[in-house]
Amino acid sequence: MSSSRRAETPSGRLFSEDTEYWPSAKQGMVNFTVRDLDAMLAQLRAAGVEVDDRVEDHQYGRFGWGLDPEGNRFELWEPLPES
Numbered sequence: 001m002s003s004s005r006r007a008e009t010p011s012g013r014l015f016s017e018d019t020e021y022w023p024s025a026k027q028g029m030v031n032f033t034v035r036d037l038d039a040m041l042a043q044l045r046a047a048g049v050e051v052d053d054r055v056e057d058h059q060y061g062r063f064g065w066g067l068d069p070e071g072n073r074f075e076l077w078e079p080l081p082e083s
Contacts, residue, residue: 002013019071020065021050021078029072029073029074029075030074031075031076031077032074032075032076032077033067033077033078033079034076034078035080037055037062037063037064037076037077037078038055040076041055042077043062043065043067048058049066049067049068050066050067051064051065051066051067052064052065059080060079060080061077061078061079061080062077063075063076063077063078064076068082
């Protein structure tokens, strides 16, 4: 599957109800797949969106986070390039 096609494919993951991955008052978190995490984070900051300074690099890609206007945390995922 090409990287442009993969970016269009929705994904999801189930967590246990006692997860500490997001605040317990929330039921879940939306994950958006992006092609360029740094560019997306810069664009969000420029638009006044609250974005975490922390970016994590993992074996399956890079991750960043922010808050929507209602205070819901969202995740941005930049998959690793295909080899």
